[in-house]
Amino acid sequence: MNARPVSPNTVLAEDVPAPRVYELNLYRPYFELVAAGRKTTEVRVKYPHLENLAASDHIRFSIKGTDEACLVRVLAVTEYPSFEALMDGEGAGSVNPTSTREQQLANIRAIYGPEKEALGALAIRMELA
Template identity: 35%
Template sequence: MDDATRPRAHQLIIRKPCFDLIVSGTKTVEIRVGYPKIRRMRVGDTLRMVSGDDSLTTRVARIHVHDSISALLDAESPTAIGGGTMSPEELGDVIRAVYPPDKEALGVFALHLTTGATRCQLIPAKADPAPPPHPARRTEVIAYGILPGARGGTARKYSMCALAVRL
């Protein structure tokens, strides 16, 4: 694989409510506008989402480019974008508050994400990562994040999720 086709690693800062929805698997599409950094992303690249001290490494599964926020909302699932907590109109208003018309004119990118998680378990926040689920498989712990719904239906800072993926 040459450098032009090798997956690259990127990092984005994301707001905590959106981060939590991605960790839970509810939000699978991240919306950005066509800044040069976003335009360089390709399917298969890794994308590290960072919110404060928390981070999650995802993979870009698909990229859809839209001419406008309205076109985005016509083509993409509002639940995948906003976690199902807002109507499409409310979601459009929120996106437009972040990206005014001059930014929207750069193109609206829908980054479809996947974590590739095959196993998730609770571990203490300061503990070392759990051993691989099966010694015959090479795995890497790629992310730690709060596991929503842990401990009686509420997320606690000391309940962390280790996402292990097969390499």
């Protein structure tokens, strides 16, 4: 077998790390929006286990206690100091196209208290894999 010369600027498949797969749970209404491709931004608190989440990683969303799962590819991760700043930066329609900005902020804050929000908010832009 003849080996082809490789340019120093060439990135070989074996040089690219395999994307990591994160396992995260979603409530059913949000899961259904992700699975339908309508929810393109997920909101999370910047917990230590998500600090290294990056573009090209994957997330397997599931509904706790079921076998239902949906795989997405991460396109970008942006950190914001608050949920309000995240909504202003990302737009409420990408987070939940069925709810107003104010309702979404209320729902997010019902899930994550002020001590969690203080850790930082992550906007995870994604597409179905």
